[in-house]
Amino acid sequence: MVKIEDQLLTLNEYSRGGKKILPLKAVVIHWTGNPNSSAKGDRNFFENRKNGKDGYGSAHYVIQDTTVIRCIPDNEVAYHCGSSQLDPASGKLYTDYARKVFGQYATDTVHLSPNMVTIGLELHPVDVVGNFTESTLNSAAEITARLLKDNKLGLDNITTHNAIVGWKDCPRLWVNKPVEFDKFKNLVKTFMI
Numbered sequence: 399m400v401k402i403e404d405q406l407l408t409l410n411e412y413s414r415g416g417k418k419i420l421p422l423k424a425v426v427i428h429w430t431g432n433p434n435s436s437a438k439g440d441r442n443f444f445e446n447r448k449n450g451k452d453g454y455g456s457a458h459y460v461i462q463d464t465t466v467i468r469c470i471p472d473n474e475v476a477y478h479c480g481s482s483q484l485d486p487a488s489g490k491l492y493t494d495y496a497r498k499v500f501g502q503y504a505t506d507t508v509h510l511s512p513n514m515v516t517i518g519l520e521l522h523p524v525d526v527v528g529n530f531t532e533s534t535l536n537s538a539a540e541i542t543a544r545l546l547k548d549n550k551l552g553l554d555n556i557t558t559h560n561a562i563v564g565w566k567d568c569p570r571l572w573v574n575k576p577v578e579f580d581k582f583k584n585l586v587k588t589f590m591i
């Protein structure tokens with residue numbers, strides 16, 4: 399069992415608003431996009447957003463190999479997949495997929511966003527292509543499986559940032575090689591029993 403380190407963010411407007419999450423509809427996978435940082439560095443970046451200089455953004459977990467840092471409690475909203483720019487394909491804020499799955503939480507109302515019904519995991523890449531180590535994938539798969547089981551959800555409830563916000567290149571490798579996302583779902587399955 400991978401160990402979760404709780405390093406919760408300070409309550410603040412920009413990364414931890416403290417709002418309670420609604421019944422969960424999906425686990426959303428991201429890449430941090432920065433191979434030069436670390437899980438701790440990524441967590442601290444979210445924390446420092448409280449100063450208001452880097453806009454909004456956070457995720458529940460940041461994962462690098464066997465380091466799993468929880469930044470936001472599972473029952474609180476993080477700011478990881480909201481959008482304020484129109485999706486090129488749907489011409490709306492969110493993709494058709496997101497609109498179908500999240501309903502009122504993925505319409506053009508900025509007060510309701512997919513963040514209210516999803517948990518976000520940020521995976522640390524080893525390069526700008528977006529490759530992850532096997533150990534990072536294993537940790538993320540184990541956490542994902544636990545979240546799905548805790549919320550009585552299944553493998554179909556794993557998604558990506560890109561599937562919700564079509565212009566987001568996140569996680570980059572899986573956008574370019576969707577088979578890698580399928581492989582991840584299969585890995586999660588091994589932790590579901």
Ligand SMILES: [Zn+2]
Pocket residue numbers: 427428429478559566568569
């Ligand atoms: Zn993302």
